[in-house]
Amino acid sequence: MARDVIVVGAGPVGLMTAGELKLGGVDVAVYERLPAPPRESRGASFTKRAAECFDQRGLLGRLGGTEPADSHFGGVPIDLALLAEDHHGHRGVPQFRTERMLEDWVSGLGVPILRGYRVTAFRQSADGVVVTVDGPGGPAEESAAYLVGCDGGRSTVRKLAGIGFPGSDGRRGFLTADVTGIDTRRRRIGENLPGGSMVMAMDLENGVTRVVVHEAGTPPRDRASLTYCDLADAWQRLTGESIHHGQCRWISCFTDASRAAAEYRRGRVFLAGDAAHVQPPAMAQGLSVGVQDAVNLGWKLAAAVRGWAPEGLLDTYHAERHPVGEQLARNARAAIELRLTGEDMDPVREVMGELLAHKDAAEYVAGMLSNLGVRYDLGKGDHPLLGRRMPPERGLTLPDGTRTRVADLLHTGHGLLITTDDATGHPARHHTDRIDVITATWTTGHDPALDAVLVRPDGYVAWTSPGSTDDLTQALERWFGTGHRPSRHSRPGGRGPRPDCQDLS
Numbered sequence: 001m002a003r004d005v006i007v008v009g010a011g012p013v014g015l016m017t018a019g020e021l022k023l024g025g026v027d028v029a030v031y032e033r034l035p036a037p038p039r040e041s042r043g044a045s046f047t048k049r050a051a052e053c054f055d056q057r058g059l060l061g062r063l064g065g066t067e068p069a070d071s072h073f074g075g076v077p078i079d080l081a082l083l084a085e086d087h088h089g090h091r092g093v094p095q096f097r098t099e100r101m102l103e104d105w106v107s108g109l110g111v112p113i114l115r116g117y118r119v120t121a122f123r124q125s126a127d128g129v130v131v132t133v134d135g136p137g138g139p140a141e142e143s144a145a146y147l148v149g150c151d152g153g154r155s156t157v158r159k160l161a162g163i164g165f166p167g168s169d170g171r172r173g174f175l176t177a178d179v180t181g182i183d184t185r186r187r188r189i190g191e192n193l194p195g196g197s198m199v200m201a202m203d204l205e206n207g208v209t210r211v212v213v214h215e216a217g218t219p220p221r222d223r224a225s226l227t228y229c230d231l232a233d234a235w236q237r238l239t240g241e242s243i244h245h246g247q248c249r250w251i252s253c254f255t256d257a258s259r260a261a262a263e264y265r266r267g268r269v270f271l272a273g274d275a276a277h278v279q280p281p282a283m284a285q286g287l288s289v290g291v292q293d294a295v296n297l298g299w300k301l302a303a304a305v306r307g308w309a310p311e312g313l314l315d316t317y318h319a320e321r322h323p324v325g326e327q328l329a330r331n332a333r334a335a336i337e338l339r340l341t342g343e344d345m346d347p348v349r350e351v352m353g354e355l356l357a358h359k360d361a362a363e364y365v366a367g368m369l370s371n372l373g374v375r376y377d378l379g380k381g382d383h384p385l386l387g388r389r390m391p392p393e394r395g396l397t398l399p400d401g402t403r404t405r406v407a408d409l410l411h412t413g414h415g416l417l418i419t420t421d422d423a424t425g426h427p428a429r430h431h432t433d434r435i436d437v438i439t440a441t442w443t444t445g446h447d448p449a450l451d452a453v454l455v456r457p458d459g460y461v462a463w464t465s466p467g468s469t470d471d472l473t474q475a476l477e478r479w480f481g482t483g484h485r486p487s488r489h490s491r492p493g494g495r496g497p498r499p500d501c502q503d504l505s
Contacts, residue, residue, distance in 0.1 A: 020298020170255025383467025430483025
């Protein structure tokens with residue numbers, strides 16, 4: 001039986017995408033090449049905005065303890081205390097813990113995760129995509145309306161789709177490992193060393209230390225031949241300390257390659273996460289930006305499957321997320337050059353340090369790194385929240401006196417219309433199958449005033465009153481399509497027709 005969507009890859013981005021789709025009422029399955037969940041911890045941090053994405057689905061608390069992550073650009077610290085809003089990310093979270101949390105979530109939603117299945121080909125038509133997989137039972141074909149590649153930097157889906165991956169090749173090699181039994185000084189944002197070398201050491205959990213080494217002049221390594229002794233030798237050459245006695249739990253290597261896919265969508269095939277953009281993990285951005293890709297794409301794809309997507313909605317995924325991926329690739333290249341060029345870059349580092357001591361500059365750079373600075377073109381108007389994410393901690397008092405947060409109201413994965421009077425929400429009465437309408441009062445004031453706000457399922461503000469040039473009806477139709485008008489023949493909660501020929505490019 002054909003599914004609505006097949007997601008390839010059961011990493012954090014693939015799992016988040018699947019969860020978002022399931023919240024939207026979509027029949028989705030995840031196909032994963034590996035036969036079992038990995039215990040690797042490639043990502044150990046995520047940004048403030050990624051944390052908000054987890055929080056608005058009720059997932060952040062499931063991760064357990066984390067600690068705030070400082071911010072820097074290419075090793076130049078940013079004093080986040082200068083800023084009115086908290087831009088601290090979260091660190092010390094091994095990626096396998098994030099994946100385990102997300103797998104528990106999507107499994108609880110009823111999403112099948114099929115492991116040991118490798119995608120070998122696909123073909124798409126106006127009606128859908130037929131995917132060829134090689135699994136435990138041998139080759140097979142699976143059909144779906146849409147296909148989403150969340151299968152990493154070497155994405156099979158991207159290559160089969162023929163989507164270009166422009167950017168810079170890796171010139172520098174980095175070694176990284178998770179080690180127990182060592183007691184080295186913590187260097188949480190990394191420490192620059194003479195000649196363009198760098199070392200980093202940060203705590204994970206249960207006595208595990210994440211270490212990263214770049215020795216100037218070292219080219220990219222072959223992962224298959226890498227040993228812990230290689231890393232420990234380099235560490236000792238650079239720091240004078242021996243960590244040879246440590247017990248290595250995981251070791252890998254990476255480069256300073258930085259790329260962004262030319263297209264995030266080709267017909268019925270989409271890319272998200274590392275399949276769409278890669279950069280050095282020292283930026284702590286890959287997982288975070290990928291999770292935001294998933295949250296941006298999931299509700300839009302669900303709308304197309306369920307038949308209420310307005311014209312062009314699926315194209316807004318590339319329009320909104322591709323610039324973020326390109327900026328990420330550029331920032332990664334700039335940060336690596338700033339950090340590792342050596343003493344010749346010292347004057348630039350000094351200038352950057354002086355600039356980042358000013359609030360406006362610090363807020364701009366911190367906003368890029370925390371992803372709180374992302375703003376989409378969601379309509380004309382002058383309210384500062386329009387196109388930005390709705391502050392998730394903003395408090396509300398409901399008519400019965402209950403207090404809640406914006407983030408808690410987004411757990412359903414629906415859009416959200418918050419009004420201070422019942423009459424304002426009247427135009428949304430035919431969209432209640434996809435929008436939750438809440439009448440409440442703000443526990444703290446807005447400057448400028450905010451009497452009503454339309455929030456997309458991904459947490460971004462699509463309309464405000466006052467502030468937006470368009471009226472609410474126009475905003476609803478732009479993002480949530482034509483409203484459902486019940487008839488005596490309609491079935492509550494029923495699905496609309498599948499738009500087989502909609503939104504193809």
